[in-house]
Amino acid sequence: MTDTATTALGTLRYDLPHPDRFTTEQVGWVPWLEPPAKDDLTERQLTGLDDERRANSPYFRLLARDPELLLNRTRTDKGIFYNEDAGAPRADRELAAAVASRLNGCVFCASVHARFAGKLSRREDDVARLLEEGVEADLGSRWNAVKAAAIALTQTPIALTSAHVEALRAEGFDELSILDVLQGASFFNNANRLMLTLGRAVQPGVELP
Template structure:
């Protein structure tokens, strides 16, 4: 692979065979704007990262250029997906994120959150069908309702209406669980578009 060229923080990196299909495999991500190097991270940046291990990620080191915004983003992310003492099970929060990522065409985010959805639900084949066949696939009414609501929010919030809430309730979700569907889908609708504007998925080496 040719050497990376960096000019005024812009990176031009020739990519060999980037992923072009949705997958549950681990893939990489390459930024188009130079992230901070690990050696450049200050205490302020580490506060923004929230978890020290995230310093290994070029995506989070790129977002660390604005550490206060990154901290708010990361704490919202962690609360939506990891605070599962009540509300929607983790698997279905990840399902909502996967559906949003599938609709937005974010191959990297879909790979991450489909793996989480598979791990927590033990329904890897169904999650793969969502990736392969799209959002109209029949996964059983509870999952169908979550996917439909997530897709409506992702396309445009105005597409999400009372009919989606009624369908979620009919599928057995209570109000707190419905709120978790909305939060997970809305967060990744935004996160996908940020990631898609800053870089591209790459094959792992």
């Protein structure tokens, strides 16, 4: 590794300030390992990204080291959060992801999904309460049902019981809607671990190298 690369990685690891709180602001993220440079991505890796805009993200360029796995992961992600032909409103899916991220301590993912949940539902105050108070925050009966299911799945999947499912049904969730909520939480339970293992969040407004 060159001195320049070593210096750059040292900057990424030690010098950039970590966010001091959960927030809906744009949080940065830097990897521990150097991802492929955007201009060095192979055709196979670009195919794995499934969207040229993702080449701007060091996180996705890092995952592009295994392009076939990334392609399947990306399509799963898009299917869970962007397929709105039926099932739960996207705000509920985003809330489930935000709850998992808040519980796991992933400031970056929590910022993204809390921002979407608040904007799409127009319930920014409730989302702010989740970020400030944690998963104990009272979000009202419907979102509390989503929150409880997401917490159970995040802590350990076998903690999810029929009572969580029945609580969602009592709030008007049908089978597809329940599946959307559970998949949103489950997917980001995995995604949080990737983000937290492969790099670290950076305080909003800090210029990234």
